[in-house]
Amino acid sequence: MKIAFLDTDLVSLCMAHKILDNLECEIHFFTESAELGMYGEEPGLIDNWPLLNSSWISSIFSQEPNSDSTAVRKSWLKKAISISLADRNCFFHLRTRITKINSRTIEFVGAGFAGSGNIFFNHILNQEVTKSENLWYGGTTLEIPKIDNILVGKRSDSIIEIWSEDKLPTNINWIQQMQWQGTNPKNSIDSEINMGMLRGDEFLNSHVFLK
Template identity: 40%
Template sequence: MKIAILGDSLVAISTAHSLLDQETDAEVHLFTERPEIGLMNEGPGIFEKWPPCPNHWISDLKSQEPSEGSNSVRRSWFEKAIAIALSERGCIIHLRTRCTDVSSVHVEVKGAGRIGSGRIPFDIVSDMRSVSETSTEWSGGVCITGGEPKLEITGNRSDGTTELWWSGPRKDTGSWLQEMKWIGEDPRESLTSEIKVGIEIARTLVDTIIQKSPGHKIE
């Protein structure tokens, strides 16, 4: 079974991992227009329990590996780490590739990879490039742990920094190492909930695979 996933969000990457968990013989392709996955944009990395996904989904996080007292991971590094693990598991990742025409059974691409440009046939195509439906915009900041302002949504990282999130105008503390913007429901639940959504999408796709299997009978 040959499956295409369009997009490089955490939901998309989680879907690809979960597909490989459930369908070990599947040939999974992931397409993105970016030159790399992760390390490009920053988003919420707060978690309640580590790891938020199966261990084999995560490659070496190096200095960003959460410690016992941390409750946040640098989101861009985390996404990079699980993308590396995804590639190591056999997923074919097409970077710098634009999907110009998409149907349920093919993807027309223009890219810099080994396939260049052309139409690729697939058994299943899942387009996950759509923007979040929520309109809530959050502001975020990263500062040295211990010097952060008093805000409700915070996460301490293992590298000695703290990420903070709030809705509303920018807070000028003079101590930000990094400032961020993110659109979503709740920064505290983003990491875990997006992984769960990816797993659920994969289950739905697997059901489709089963229904398409030769000899499958619908009772």
């Protein structure tokens, strides 16, 4: 059985792991990005670690959270999850554009492991996630800034990650600045992981695959 995902967000990655835990299949991801998880940054605030089964994630190296961590670099987290998926019969079509979806066949052009062509799939999944209209402003710095009403997390490399509903002041030496659209950065990672597992269960149950 072949399954295609049309997105490489955290929800889709976790859903794929859930499916693979219960079903022998081949999974393909399609993305126009040149490298998964290494471009763009989203909220990485966490309450605890680990977040996932050890078989669902490879090493995050220097970004591995420790006992004092309250944040993880989300792009590295996604990269580590995708590496573990590649070891579980998953294929990533990078720098690949889908030109046509005809019933259960995807036509594509680009790089990736198979270049251009078309592949038949038993299931084609497009995991649309409804996003809140709330816009949050994020930044990383070497110390906690004196700003009111911010959410703060500390990564394993001591970098401070903060998020605010207000625009960030310009008189701070930011390492990186970000924007994110969603309900609450504080629980976004947990919510996406849980959503991925839930959708994996729903897919398996709807097709009577669950062991």
